[in-house]
Amino acid sequence: MENKLDGNAAAGILQEIFPFDMTLVQATCIGCGTTNVIGALAAYMHGMGTVVRCPSCDTALIRVAQTKGRYWLDMRGVRVLQISVEA
Amino acid sequence: MSEGFISRGFRGRRQKSDESGRIPPGQYLERGFPVLSAGPTPHTPLAAWDFSIVGEVDQPKSWSWDEFHTLPREKVTREIHCVTKWSKLDTHWEGVSLDTLLAQVKYDASYVIAFSDGGYTTNLPLEEVLNGQAWVVDTYEGQPLEPQHGGPARLLVPHLYFWKSAKWVRGLRLVDDDEPGFWESLGYNNHGDPWKEERYWGD
Amino acid sequence: MERRTVLGRLTWQRGEVVASQAETARAKSITLAVPNWMGHRAGQHVDVRLTAEDGYQAERSYSIASPPEEAPHVTLTVERLDDGEVSPYLTEELRLSDKLELRGPIGGYFVWEVRMGGPLLLVAGGSGIVPLMAMLRHRAAAGSSIATRLLYSSRSFEEVIYRDELDHLVSSTTMLEVLHTLTRVQPPGWTGYQRRVDTEMLREVAWPTDQRPLTFICGPTPFVETAAASLVTLGHDPARIKTERFGPTGET
Numbered sequence: 001m002e003n004k005l006d007g008n009a010a011a012g013i014l015q016e017i018f019p020f021d022m023t024l025v026q027a028t029c030i031g032c033g034t035t036n037v038i039g040a041l042a043a044y045m046h047g048m049g050t051v052v053r054c055p056s057c058d059t060a061l062i063r064v065a066q067t068k069g070r071y072w073l074d075m076r077g078v079r080v081l082q083i084s085v086e087a
Numbered sequence: 088m089s090e091g092f093i094s095r096g097f098r099g100r101r102q103k104s105d106e107s108g109r110i111p112p113g114q115y116l117e118r119g120f121p122v123l124s125a126g127p128t129p130h131t132p133l134a135a136w137d138f139s140i141v142g143e144v145d146q147p148k149s150w151s152w153d154e155f156h157t158l159p160r161e162k163v164t165r166e167i168h169c170v171t172k173w174s175k176l177d178t179h180w181e182g183v184s185l186d187t188l189l190a191q192v193k194y195d196a197s198y199v200i201a202f203s204d205g206g207y208t209t210n211l212p213l214e215e216v217l218n219g220q221a222w223v224v225d226t227y228e229g230q231p232l233e234p235q236h237g238g239p240a241r242l243l244v245p246h247l248y249f250w251k252s253a254k255w256v257r258g259l260r261l262v263d264d265d266e267p268g269f270w271e272s273l274g275y276n277n278h279g280d281p282w283k284e285e286r287y288w289g290d
Numbered sequence: 291m292e293r294r295t296v297l298g299r300l301t302w303q304r305g306e307v308v309a310s311q312a313e314t315a316r317a318k319s320i321t322l323a324v325p326n327w328m329g330h331r332a333g334q335h336v337d338v339r340l341t342a343e344d345g346y347q348a349e350r351s352y353s354i355a356s357p358p359e360e361a362p363h364v365t366l367t368v369e370r371l372d373d374g375e376v377s378p379y380l381t382e383e384l385r386l387s388d389k390l391e392l393r394g395p396i397g398g399y400f401v402w403e404v405r406m407g408g409p410l411l412l413v414a415g416g417s418g419i420v421p422l423m424a425m426l427r428h429r430a431a432a433g434s435s436i437a438t439r440l441l442y443s444s445r446s447f448e449e450v451i452y453r454d455e456l457d458h459l460v461s462s463t464t465m466l467e468v469l470h471t472l473t474r475v476q477p478p479g480w481t482g483y484q485r486r487v488d489t490e491m492l493r494e495v496a497w498p499t500d501q502r503p504l505t506f507i508c509g510p511t512p513f514v515e516t517a518a519a520s521l522v523t524l525g526h527d528p529a530r531i532k533t534e535r536f537g538p539t540g541e542t
Binding site: 003004042044046047048049051053058060063064065066067068070072074 | 122123124125126127169170171172205206250270272273274275286287288289
């Protein structure tokens with residue numbers, strides 16, 4: 001069975017990159033236009049990387065891999081993010 | 088970095104391997120068959136399944152499941168090597184060689200992009216999928232390939248890291264110019280030779 | 291719902307094991323003193339990292355079992371998986387005053403605090419009880435009487451984690467109900483549920499939909515998906531259901 005988790009499980013890797021909790025950020029899917037908080041998306045995580053997908057249409061919104069000390073972050077599946085950050 | 092921190096008494100579950108020479112550098116022997124999935128498992132019904140060769144070809148060609156099973160088949164036993172460091176020896180597959188499939192089209196191309204249900208892609212030089220180096224396989228250890236391992240059919244290119252053996256493969260697109268696939272565009276090596284430890288971009 | 295994010299990237303910290311306690315034959319609670327712990331919210335998790343002498347590393351996520359009121363102590367409850375790589379180390383090798391690398395708290399999505407209100411429906415499968423226990427402990431520490439129901443699925447009576455403490459919370463706080471279902475084997479005289487969680491059971495246990503409960507479901511992925519789908523079928527608002535899937539393992 002595939003290892004499908006909630007977007008919340010990707011919070012760790014995302015917070016290595018972004019200096020805030022990305023799971024509370026709203027992301028609009030370029031595939032179907034649905035907007036969800038990232039914590040409510042579907043996260044597939046294994047040794048090669050993390051893929052966060054739209055729960056409605058399975059489009060990959062966020063893909064992250066970490067190779068040789070560098071993060072590769074592909075967000076072509078995101079139309080727009082809405083980020084509320086309070087100091 | 089952990090700055091030299093060691094967890095007292097931790098060794099991990101890797102097995103020391105006696106199979107020197109059969110395991111590429113940096114790999115360990117795995118007796119199970121880990122499932123790494125980057126998305127939901129497709130469940131394409133066989134009646135809807137086909138395998139196509141498209142792109143820089145005179146005529147695109149495709150085979151239905153039944154037609155695919157009229158082609159000459161081979162049994163293949165090989166080692167497989169995952170970039171996450173596990174290697175599995177003596178895996179047994181059955182399927183159709185890419186030599187057989189590509190012989191049925193006229194083409195002029197340098198690269199193939201394998202594409203799968205669910206959107207996965209991986210790229211290979213055409214010369215590395217010819218001459219007995221690649222198959223479309225539908226049987227593993229004598230049984231129909233399970234969906235979690237890429238069934239009904241996956242690509243098998245055992246001389247490269249296993250991410251190149253695209254699960255749920257539905258065809259090849261032949262191209263003149265290379266196009267990095269799903270992992271190749273995310274920091275993994277464009278080629279992926281385990282014996283040269285070509286794991287990551289720039290290796 | 292108010293969104294509040296804490297600025298700052300995660301960094302690895304070292305906690306020291308100050309206590310450990312067997313909860314069941316397989317599950318153990320490990321309490322760490324974490325010097326620079328910034329506090330957490332009930333439901334959040336930490337990443338734990340183990341490093342072998344040759345540099346090999348393994349990382350896993352574990353829900354925090356302790357309530358925020360116990361900071362800077364952080365308790366994890368770990369269930370030993372037979373083929374696990376990290377859980378056998380944590381449950382069998384780790385000793386008092388050993389150090390453990392961890393980072394967190396992580397995940398502001400699957401959290402509950404008293405000020406979020408209720409009524410509260412918690413649905414746990416096996417070790418999925420851990421983050422929900424942090425919520426119940428926080429609720430008790432805050433002296434809250436928010437109406438709360440926990441439906442907790444375990445294979446057997448012996449495998450119920452925090453069994454006695456749950457009884458104590460029911461008797462020492464108000465407006466808390468705990469219902470167990472034991473799916474494989476039940477003790478003599480058991481009058482509780484004895485099957486896997488299904489729509490009928492949730493119909494009996496869940497709050498009426500017009501009360502608009504906040505629901506948290508945690509456990510193995512198939513368990514979580516079944517429970518969430520059942521609640522939606524019963525008419526509960528998906529936007530008020532939060533899930534934390536632990537992965538494919540499992541029967542409960």
